[in-house]
Amino acid sequence: MAFVILSTGGLTQSRLLTVRTRTVLLASFAVLFAALFGGGMLGYRMAQESAAPAVNEEASAPLTLGQPEGRALIERVGELTGRLIRLESEAVALAKRVGVLKEFEEQVGAQAKPQRTADTAESPSGGPLLPPVGETLSALAVRTSAHDDDFGTGLAELERHMDRIDEAFAFVEQVTTERNLQNMAFPSRSPVLEPRIGSGFGNRLDPFTRKLARHTGIDFPAPKGTPIVASAGGRVRRAGYNRDYGYMIEIDHGNGLVTRYAHSSKLLVRAGELVMPQQRIALIGSTGRSTGPHLHFEVIRNGAYVDPRHYLALTASN
Template sequence: MQILITAGPSSPTRVYQFTSLSLVLSAVALIVPLMGLSVALYHAVVLKAAQEQWPIISDAVRFVERHEQAQRDHFVRENLDAMAMKVGDLQARLMRLEAVGERVAGMAGMKPEELKKVEPTPPGAAGSGRGGALPALREPTRIGSFDDMNQLMERVQNLSDRNADVFTLIESRLFEKRLEALMIPSSAPVANVPVGSGFGFRSDPFTGRPTLHTGLDFPSDTGTAILAAAGGVVASAGLHPQYGQLVELDHGNGLITRYAHTSKMLVKQGDLIRRGQKIAEVGTTGRSTGPHLHFEVLVEGVQQDPAKFLAGKGQAPQNVAQAPTPAR
């Protein structure tokens, strides 16, 4: 494109030639500053109008701000509602887990006062300086803001920590009970052998006079394996004038088992023994009329009826004292 400019009849004609690119650049160079100036003026006017509360402009600004705030509040509300539903579901699961924990604690033999020790100390109560979790949630909490959400999350976390402590305590108690069960002599010391002579008064095989038989006799062939009735530690293993070769196991809490008249002892004092471990072999050493195992259970040094331990429910086996047997 060309532009011809003539000042007069005698003046030379000036020719200006423009390309499409130069026209575009010229337009941009003119429009950009104008737009910047317009934006600056607009913001200056709008800000001034908002600050000085001009009748029309300030109303328009407040309308725009309210609209934007409403959109933000709607977005936040939708997200809070979604988060609240998830946290509420988690809360319900934790409370069901809490109920299960209390039932299992009862099955483990724990008393309610033991569980109360896991409950947090209310803020402001005596001794609250020790620390602890907030009270567990019992009812759904209304969520109205992020502060409410943070408090709910904190309480759910505290409930989770409390349940973890309860299950740790239950696990510890069950482990204790398992150890106690392992230390109670409830396994037969000789496999598949009926009891020949039970606990109580009987005629002494040597004198014929009534005497107290302080254990159970298991008649067996010489060399039959003798098994530990429970886990424990070998308290002694040696020769006794009446019991012959005698093994004593200490199971703790004042509980001792004796295995008498053995032909061979396979353990020594101080050995750690597990339930069912072979500790000796049946024999007829000491004051005995034939090969058998004389088995005793002592609590605090006093002989008890071993049949009650072997039965597991405080009842003697039906085969006790059913047949004569070699005896001490």
């Protein structure tokens, strides 16, 4: 297919021009593409020029306390400061109670302690580092050469200080727990209520032979059926009848310490059970080699008999 175009030149001659369809379409597409490309480039440059001032202005604008980011940062500093003060107070008080204040201070370290200067030597003071009135956080960061993460507020150092306090508090708590466990397993509690010692530890006249003999424990006279309680926590390793001790119980407290409770009328626990301090384990009686209702109480350390009064906090007299 072809287009026929009539061309007139002046008044003297005329001619016919034949143009193919393919040529017309190609020319049309070329013009359209050029128009679209030019318009796109123009729009891109206009958008870039209009956006550049806003970006530069935003980048150059300093962070101030009035901005949401500044207020959030200050709130965070205040929250961490309050938490730090609370942790320090609680940890120091706990360290004093358990007697590990020196170890606590060593755990915290010298860096965790506030540094006192000549200006603050006579008047203690503290608090987070904040910019003066009218100064921005960004200006303070530049002036103090602080890290970019806290804008010179001292937030990074505050967090590190608080982490050290947390570690020290955990140390004190661990020491306290260990001491509580040791105390729970230490036979320092009276095995009977209102204790009264009948026969003490050491040599005495045997009640049956009336000759000098060794007494390996302490006797606590009491009415039959009086409760016998564990002097410390531990595991019952024996609970049964013995010819000399009658119905008796042995409790293993660990670290080579064992307590023995003899001449009972009734046993309330069995071998293998775990018992807590002051838990009822038996009732006083007069079984075995006994002349009357009482508790024969022994403390055995590493297989050797020791005087129970070295462990018990007794106020009663013989």
